[in-house]
Amino acid sequence: MKALTWTSKLVLPLIIFLPLYFIVGALGTKFGLWGYEIGLVGFVFQAGMFVLGIVAIISLLALIVAVFRKPRVSRAIVIAAIGVLMPIGFVAWGASVASTGGANPIHDVATDTADPPQFSEATMAARRKAGANPLPDYQTPLGQLEPWKSNPRISEADKGRSHAQFITSEYAQLSPLPTGRTSREDAIAAVATAMEEMGLSDIRKDEENALVEGVAETFWYGFRDDVVARIGDNQIDFRSVSRVGQSDLGANAKRIEELRSKVEALIGQS
Numbered sequence: 323m324k325a326l327t328w329t330s331k332l333v334l335p336l337i338i339f340l341p342l343y344f345i346v347g348a349l350g351t352k353f354g355l356w357g358y359e360i361g362l363v364g365f366v367f368q369a370g371m372f373v374l375g376i377v378a379i380i381s382l383l384a385l386i387v388a389v390f391r392k393p394r395v396s397r398a399i400v401i402a403a404i405g406v407l408m409p410i411g412f413v414a415w416g417a418s419v420a421s422t423g424g425a426n427p428i429h430d431v432a433t434d435t436a437d438p439p440q441f442s443e444a445t446m447a448a449r450r451k452a453g454a455n456p457l458p459d460y461q462t463p464l465g466q467l468e469p470w471k472s473n474p475r476i477s478e479a480d481k482g483r484s485h486a487q488f489i490t491s492e493y494a495q496l497s498p499l500p501t502g503r504t505s506r507e508d509a510i511a512a513v514a515t516a517m518e519e520m521g522l523s524d525i526r527k528d529e530e531n532a533l534v535e536g537v538a539e540t541f542w543y544g545f546r547d548d549v550v551a552r553i554g555d556n557q558i559d560f561r562s563v564s565r566v567g568q569s570d571l572g573a574n575a576k577r578i579e580e581l582r583s584k585v586e587a588l589i590g591q592s
Contacts, residue, residue: 328389329384330398333405336377340408341372344560353542358566366416374409381405422571427470427480428488428566431574433498433582435460435486439552439561442528449548453566460485469568490572493575498557499582504589506553510534513551513558516584520577522549538562538577545572549581559583 347365384400388395420492438460441449444486449455463534464470478487489496501509510527513534517525522536530554539546545566552559560581562574 325399326395326398327384327387328446329380329387330395330401332402333381333384335484336380337401337405337408340373340412344370344412348542352542354470358543358545370416372413378406378409381409394447398502419571423569424475425568426492426572426575427464427476428485429455429494429567429570429574430485430561431489431496431563431578432460432559432561432568433496434559435489439533439550439559440547441550442531442533442535444526445548445550449540449565452546452565455563457563458485464488464573472570496575496578499561501553501585501589508534509553509558511586512585512588513553513581515588516581517549520580531554547577549577549580550584
């Protein structure tokens with residue numbers, strides 16, 4: 323068996339190190355070793371770009387050596403090519419995340435934009451303890467609210483829109499769920515069951531105020547979003563709000579869609 327070039331041998335540990343580097347950044351955030359500013363912004367968008375560049379350059383050099391070496395060693399070419407393609411893949415992923423973030427600049431979404439469901443004091447206390455984002459006024463333009471007004475990546479068009487306007491425009495598929503003949507008690511139970519099915523934690527039912535709350539957590543970074551459903555006489559309204567970050571990458575709207583669909587199926591069978 324032909325021996326690998328020394329440059330290809332150098333690439334091997336790099337292509338093992340690269341995914342481990344990003345996994346450590348994500349899980350370190352999840353388990354509280356550092357904040358998301360380090361685990362996501364630092365590991366991925368700052369130092370991560372430098373790491374990707376180093377791996378790409380070394381791998382490209384290894385690929386050139388492997389291609390022009392006589393006799394050629396196929397394994398050396400494959401290893402070097404993987405080393406080149408992996409950074410490209412991570413950069414493409416980062417660009418996709420950035421694009422999604424730009425298209426979804428908010429992190430607070432509700433089905434009632436005139437009077438969004440409010441969280442209980444217990445949830446607000448948990449948010450304060452976590453140093454969470456303040457809950458914004460849905461009628462104020464983003465350009466008058468932090469962190470949007472100081473973010474140069476937010477377009478002037480988006481800064482001119484309020485949460486209510488953005489949700490109505492971009493998440494037009496979201497709407498309250500009519501309860502029909504379902505009793506308030508059954509609707510509350512259905513929401514709690516749906517949240518359990520979705521894997522939410524800290525689910526609390528407030529029968530007196532007709533609220534159901536839960537916490538959603540992402541696997542990799544452990545980002546927490548607070549979710550509340552308000553059960554009215556004729557409909558259920560939903561709200562999902564991220565604790566940290568500016569853009570939610572559309573996650574809160576998708577969560578509300580899924581929760582609404584599950585509740586609809588449950589009360590439809592009652």
